[in-house]
Amino acid sequence: MSVQHPLEHRHEAPGFWRKYLFSTDHKTIGIQYAITAMFFLLFGFALIMLIRWQLAYPGKPFPIPFLASLLGEARMVSGIMLPEFYNELGAMHGTIMIFLGVVPLAVGAFGNYVMPLQIGAPDMAFPRINMASYWAYFLGGIVMLGSFFVPGGAASSGWTSYPPLANIATQGQTFWLIGMVFLITSSLLGSINFIATIVQLRAKGLSFFRLPFFVWAQFVTAFLLLLAFPPLEAAGVLQLMDRLFGTSFFLPSGLVVGGKALEVSGGGNPLLWQHLFWFLAHPEVYVLILPAMGIVAEIIANNTRKPLWGYKPLVYSVLFLGFMSFIVWAHHMFITGMGTVMSTFFQATTMIISIPSVVILTSLIISLWGASIRYTVPMLFALAFLPMFGIGGLTGLPLGLASSDIHLHDTYYVIGHFHYVVAPGTLLALFAGVYYWFPKVTGRMMSEKLGKIHFWLSLIFINGVFLPMFFQGMAGVSRRLYDPTTYAYGKVVQPLNIVMSYSAWLLAVAQIFFLINLVYSIWKGEKASSDNPWDATTLEWATPTPPPHGNFLTPPEVYHGPYEYSVPGRKTDFLPQNQSE
Amino acid sequence: MMEIPYTVKPHPVTGVYNGKFGIWLFLASEVMLFGALFSAYVLLRVGADTWPRGSALLNVPLATLNTMLLITSSVTMVMSWASLKVNNFGKYRFYFASTIFLGLAFLVVKSFEYGAKFEHNHFPSTDTFYAIYFTLTGLHGLHVLGGILVNTYLLSTAKSMWNRDPEHMTNRIECAGLYWHFVDLVWIFLFPVLYLL
Numbered sequence: 072m073s074v075q076h077p078l079e080h081r082h083e084a085p086g087f088w089r090k091y092l093f094s095t096d097h098k099t100i101g102i103q104y105a106i107t108a109m110f111f112l113l114f115g116f117a118l119i120m121l122i123r124w125q126l127a128y129p130g131k132p133f134p135i136p137f138l139a140s141l142l143g144e145a146r147m148v149s150g151i152m153l154p155e156f157y158n159e160l161g162a163m164h165g166t167i168m169i170f171l172g173v174v175p176l177a178v179g180a181f182g183n184y185v186m187p188l189q190i191g192a193p194d195m196a197f198p199r200i201n202m203a204s205y206w207a208y209f210l211g212g213i214v215m216l217g218s219f220f221v222p223g224g225a226a227s228s229g230w231t232s233y234p235p236l237a238n239i240a241t242q243g244q245t246f247w248l249i250g251m252v253f254l255i256t257s258s259l260l261g262s263i264n265f266i267a268t269i270v271q272l273r274a275k276g277l278s279f280f281r282l283p284f285f286v287w288a289q290f291v292t293a294f295l296l297l298l299a300f301p302p303l304e305a306a307g308v309l310q311l312m313d314r315l316f317g318t319s320f321f322l323p324s325g326l327v328v329g330g331k332a333l334e335v336s337g338g339g340n341p342l343l344w345q346h347l348f349w350f351l352a353h354p355e356v357y358v359l360i361l362p363a364m365g366i367v368a369e370i371i372a373n374n375t376r377k378p379l380w381g382y383k384p385l386v387y388s389v390l391f392l393g394f395m396s397f398i399v400w401a402h403h404m405f406i407t408g409m410g411t412v413m414s415t416f417f418q419a420t421t422m423i424i425s426i427p428s429v430v431i432l433t434s435l436i437i438s439l440w441g442a443s444i445r446y447t448v449p450m451l452f453a454l455a456f457l458p459m460f461g462i463g464g465l466t467g468l469p470l471g472l473a474s475s476d477i478h479l480h481d482t483y484y485v486i487g488h489f490h491y492v493v494a495p496g497t498l499l500a501l502f503a504g505v506y507y508w509f510p511k512v513t514g515r516m517m518s519e520k521l522g523k524i525h526f527w528l529s530l531i532f533i534n535g536v537f538l539p540m541f542f543q544g545m546a547g548v549s550r551r552l553y554d555p556t557t558y559a560y561g562k563v564v565q566p567l568n569i570v571m572s573y574s575a576w577l578l579a580v581a582q583i584f585f586l587i588n589l590v591y592s593i594w595k596g597e598k599a600s601s602d603n604p605w606d607a608t609t610l611e612w613a614t615p616t617p618p619p620h621g622n623f624l625t626p627p628e629v630y631h632g633p634y635e636y637s638v639p640g641r642k643t644d645f646l647p648q649n650q651s652e
Numbered sequence: 653m654m655e656i657p658y659t660v661k662p663h664p665v666t667g668v669y670n671g672k673f674g675i676w677l678f679l680a681s682e683v684m685l686f687g688a689l690f691s692a693y694v695l696l697r698v699g700a701d702t703w704p705r706g707s708a709l710l711n712v713p714l715a716t717l718n719t720m721l722l723i724t725s726s727v728t729m730v731m732s733w734a735s736l737k738v739n740n741f742g743k744y745r746f747y748f749a750s751t752i753f754l755g756l757a758f759l760v761v762k763s764f765e766y767g768a769k770f771e772h773n774h775f776p777s778t779d780t781f782y783a784i785y786f787t788l789t790g791l792h793g794l795h796v797l798g799g800i801l802v803n804t805y806l807l808s809t810a811k812s813m814w815n816r817d818p819e820h821m822t823n824r825i826e827c828a829g830l831y832w833h834f835v836d837l838v839w840i841f842l843f844p845v846l847y848l849l
Binding site for chain 2 (some may be wrong): 191192196197198200259262263264266267270271272297298299300301302304306307308309314315316318319320335336338339340343346347349588621622623626
């Protein structure tokens, strides 16, 4: 390697390390994100499958003795899960699914791989920062996983880490905070890259209103990550100070723990954490859902073979949604006693933010009207997303109204609500995305047959897991209960827990079809008929397959909007964005 | 094979090169970070029964000196960038090194301040005022330190970069300057809030 003339040697073929591990190519980084995120999704799912045993058969020894002995006496005593371990599993399930699973897959993987292709860019604006973003995420994941092995176990104060509980929790909580700092750094680097890329690197002729809806969704998502995460970082710093340097930011005066007064200066405010946390965590909800909406919009336009109904309302809605998501956070805090004036304000903004969500869902449903739909595997998943997200969204309304929230707060109803948004909602959309873009990444199609089995089993069992939660919640079962039969009202709905647990385990079985399909199709799948096997219009299909370093052979030029399907008077039923006529 | 455009030359529509756009986005997130901490300060102070006057506990003359140091360093930062704009590499080096030096001087003064506090047994755990004081100034100090490290790296590679691609080099100093002015600005808020109010 020559040091004197670095410019001349820029185009050397990269070695193994640079190509696969420390790559700066957005496509490799996207795949790295995808693999890591899918691992964490499986891991987070495994944690909750353990919990599902305790919920279905509280106090009964675990049926797999080998696993119980592997986990050790500190976690399971003669096969019965300890409450402390139950709390660890619950807290880490939420943390891992959100921050290490869904967001990295939706944004880090799909955003990284697809967005630069869709805007006709050779790469991200800052390739090295992109790489740093992945490795910060990876380190954050290692810290989170490592926290299971520290004395006292992983964080166990819920994924929300509410103080004072989190302040006095075991060492795992410190790991959680440090892990979060890495993850926040990762998303900060990523979001700067996404916004700069979309603004600066669009192909010639690709005006903002010609952008595919997926790019819009990623654009707004990046702004949410950029501006909402720093307050959580601030909160994390304050909690670290509390835990490591003995400050009392979140500890009020006169706190008594276990019958003894806590020896701290006091004067802090636990509600401060909740405000800072939800200032991130509500926009985070939209970080989880917007990329999914983007994926679904792409697939619906492609498989209905007609333009999306209401492209501009969709775009304005997603912008409005992004803006509003910053002023609804305290609807998570109605019962904290923050006062009716505050509650009324946040109740009003919460009702307002439901309007753009409904506009988006309605536009996507009307797009189906009168179409001759191709029922491909990605389209099945995308179609299922619509009612699933619908249920998730509509069940949120009683939670957004302060008076009905008093009854439902912190019950399984809440769990059912947000899981419908994120699991049957976002996860199905992410599966749709995998099936849809797989031929671009590998040049091969995924098996239609296995895909359909995966789809139907997943759809049935995922509803089996989450639908009964609404009934349990309305019966009053609270969300973090170790033994759901503790209270009489819980016993009435206890049989539902058995249904839910079997659904969860069978849902896991259904994912085997997906994993086999994924791995098998990489090498043995049917070859894609062309670079554009779905006859799509957007730019990612105008590249060679798989796209080489630099993506496009010649700089693309854009002449149309993103969804010119079934244009009257044309031989083919699609008009790619880069085709002049 | 396509190259990433606008790494050095400005985009015709937005009028900025990628790096400058990126640094502005980064600063936006920094505003949210310090904004959240200032909000925490307001909430804690409003909720407290009593709150000490900063000037009674903290060393105002030293902080005034530090304010002067940082403002001067911002001026030398601009001068170093302006020197590159008129192709005067020697002057750039002088001003840029002065910026680093003034930043270091700020940290030295700050550490004396911290040392005096520790000597009198004033720690973050003493009360909420000291807690927020140490957190805010500590985080700001880390930002100053980060800026110094990056600036030192930029200075050490300046000559070869300047010979290879002067425009790119000038852009880098401009971005480093934007960050430095931001760190300066945070202090301009911290000083009255913590020491005077």
